[in-house]
Amino acid sequence: xxxxxxxxxSGILIGGVYALVGIGLTIIYGVMRVINxxxxxxxxxxxxxxxxxxxxxxxxxxxxxxxxxxAMFVFGAVLQxxxxxxxxxxxxxxxxxxxxxxxxxLSNLVMLIYTSDYKIITTRYSSSTVNLAGIPIxxxxxxxxxxxxxxxxxxxLFLLKTDTGQAIRAxxxxxxxxxLMGINVKRMSVLAFGIGTALAGxxxxxxxxxxxxxxxxxxxxxLKAFVIVVLGGMGSVIGATLGGIIIGVTESLAxxxxxxxxxxxxxxxxxxxxxxxxxxxxxxxxxx
Amino acid sequence: MNGAARLRPLAEIxxxxxxxxxxxxxxxLLVTAGLVAFPRMVASPYALxxxxxxxxxxxxxxxWNIIGGYxxxxxxxxxxxxxxxxxxxxxxxxxxxxAPWWGVWVAIVAALIVSLVIGSICFRLRGPYFVxxxxxxxxxxxxxxxxxxxxxxxxxxxxxxxxxxxEFGGRVLTDWLxxxxxxxxxxxxxxxxxxxxxxxxxxxxxxxxxxxxEDQDAAHSLGISPPFYKNVALxxxxxxxALCGVFYGLYIGFIDPASVLxxxxxxxxxxxxxxxxxxxxxxxxxxALVLVPLSEALRANLLSKLxxxxxxxxxxxxxxxxxxxxxAHAHVLIYGILVVVVILFMPDGVLGFAKKxxxxxxxxxxxxxxxxxxxxxxxx
Numbered sequence: 001x002x003x004x005x006x007x008x009x010s011g012i013l014i015g016g017v018y019a020l021v022g023i024g025l026t027i028i029y030g031v032m033r034v035i036n037x038x039x040x041x042x043x044x045x046x047x048x049x050x051x052x053x054x055x056x057x058x059x060x061x062x063x064x065x066x067x068x069x070x071a072m073f074v075f076g077a078v079l080q081x082x083x084x085x086x087x088x089x090x091x092x093x094x095x096x097x098x099x100x101x102x103x104x105x106l107s108n109l110v111m112l113i114y115t116s117d118y119k120i121i122t123t124r125y126s127s128s129t130v131n132l133a134g135i136p137i138x139x140x141x142x143x144x145x146x147x148x149x150x151x152x153x154x155x156x157l158f159l160l161k162t163d164t165g166q167a168i169r170a171x172x173x174x175x176x177x178x179x180l181m182g183i184n185v186k187r188m189s190v191l192a193f194g195i196g197t198a199l200a201g202x203x204x205x206x207x208x209x210x211x212x213x214x215x216x217x218x219x220x221x222x223l224k225a226f227v228i229v230v231l232g233g234m235g236s237v238i239g240a241t242l243g244g245i246i247i248g249v250t251e252s253l254a255x256x257x258x259x260x261x262x263x264x265x266x267x268x269x270x271x272x273x274x275x276x277x278x279x280x281x282x283x284x285x286x287x288x
Numbered sequence: 289m290n291g292a293a294r295l296r297p298l299a300e301i302x303x304x305x306x307x308x309x310x311x312x313x314x315x316x317l318l319v320t321a322g323l324v325a326f327p328r329m330v331a332s333p334y335a336l337x338x339x340x341x342x343x344x345x346x347x348x349x350x351x352w353n354i355i356g357g358y359x360x361x362x363x364x365x366x367x368x369x370x371x372x373x374x375x376x377x378x379x380x381x382x383x384x385x386x387a388p389w390w391g392v393w394v395a396i397v398a399a400l401i402v403s404l405v406i407g408s409i410c411f412r413l414r415g416p417y418f419v420x421x422x423x424x425x426x427x428x429x430x431x432x433x434x435x436x437x438x439x440x441x442x443x444x445x446x447x448x449x450x451x452x453x454x455e456f457g458g459r460v461l462t463d464w465l466x467x468x469x470x471x472x473x474x475x476x477x478x479x480x481x482x483x484x485x486x487x488x489x490x491x492x493x494x495x496x497x498x499x500x501x502e503d504q505d506a507a508h509s510l511g512i513s514p515p516f517y518k519n520v521a522l523x524x525x526x527x528x529x530a531l532c533g534v535f536y537g538l539y540i541g542f543i544d545p546a547s548v549l550x551x552x553x554x555x556x557x558x559x560x561x562x563x564x565x566x567x568x569x570x571x572x573x574x575x576a577l578v579l580v581p582l583s584e585a586l587r588a589n590l591l592s593k594l595x596x597x598x599x600x601x602x603x604x605x606x607x608x609x610x611x612x613x614x615x616a617h618a619h620v621l622i623y624g625i626l627v628v629v630v631i632l633f634m635p636d637g638v639l640g641f642a643k644k645x646x647x648x649x650x651x652x653x654x655x656x657x658x659x660x661x662x663x664x665x666x667x668x
Contacts, residue, residue, distance in 0.1 A: 035416045086632055092415050093362045097562055098631045100555055104624030112614050112621065219551060223427065226420050261435040268424040275413055275421055
């Protein structure tokens, strides 16, 4: 029972970070209908940014998000302007291939510059734990859950309450209607891609104290982000949060009760089951 | 460019000129004859190795083209068939001492079974959902192979110790010691997949596949069963991809999940087609012609040598040493840059782009196509 609770707790913690990755992907998809296959690589860039800040300037990984968020936002906005914007009306296959190509470029550029060696960030709290009702949980993951929750809450408020947030949601609901209402949908697209990239980068920064950092780390996150988004329903922010937690817990339980090497198999099987039996996701509108 | 409107010959307007098929056939036969004679003229094992890689890439691209190009189902999980084929043959050879020419049949059956399972799951989904599902299934297979250590030797992979000589009627045909037999094997594989592509494209099957690609619902309402034809196309594609995997395993002599089951490999198969020109017979050939020399040039460090010889970067400088050290490992970077460039600037691939350029050059700029002809046949 104790093991069960402990693994469920760590699943929820890592699920919070997954949720952040998923929300970024779902916002991009919602506004532009582009599936971003380079999402994991954007997370990887966030990890390296954190690592550089930590090793060169001694910035704490959790504090570094103050730099990572704006930097990744600008990076994402530029990517959208230069690349993604050109294929908004292209075949979905071509959009997918473009982002796959972008992912390859990013991961291989990083490999070219920093080699494929594994990097780690060791802070004094890296392996410390905190006690929560008798269950020991990893301190860095606990901190990251707090930050994730704060960011998610701010994002909700932004999307629900501000004019820009409402414009983004309107664009996601109906691009043409939004444009007719005088919303600058092009700017919303840039904004959405920037926010998505910033969220992926933040997730990268938050997991960097507990993960190995290497150029190919992104691809596993890309696929997982899709699983999360499809699980929750494409385009649904609340769904992505829920999906992230479900995937985190599934993975954590599978790692404890089956084997850590096979944990992803369970995630993918769950993904296929959802695709087959509830393709609109748990909270999404029917689309398929 | 005399400015006068020039009438094009009727044959050109209606389609390809009559002599085209014959000329094309002669050209293909001549090139084939040249390729057959190649090992007699060139003794360098490295040149043969490059040609083998080229033929293998062609075969991989042509195999993917059947499901991805003609049927429009962008499978990004084709490494599954490649890996299943190579693992089936090499495991039988290594652990049960079954000769590969028997093992290859097991590989084919295994690939067929896997393709039917994947097809029955993934073909219920469309568009991006299909792409995601195909990746997920391939990843499941990779993770199972990686973790089922007693059966597949896990991440350590399988090293082929010795390949039994090929005997026929008591006579040894080849002992596989030189690269020449592999050269001919890969040539046959490349030509066969090219032929299969041609036959599929010009058969009823091919027309049905293209109808499904253009508009699945319309095709369905005309009595074409999308699941049936998609599964047939996937099965053909899977069998030839598995044959490529078998060849790879036997030729390289070592397989592990990272080399024959990775997502990168699936992406590479897609890229060969996209870069050359999707849903065309010769697209994958052009794609392989672009990709293989480029990635090999990077691997052999030709690019950094070029930079040094031009004088852009000094070899002794810090950047020079860095480039020399690392550029060789980044050949995948070229794939990424190429695919971005191709998607943005030539969405029909290099072949389609070249055709467009030729068409532009052939037609006088000022000569507007007559509205009647242009209206019926569309732009040439």
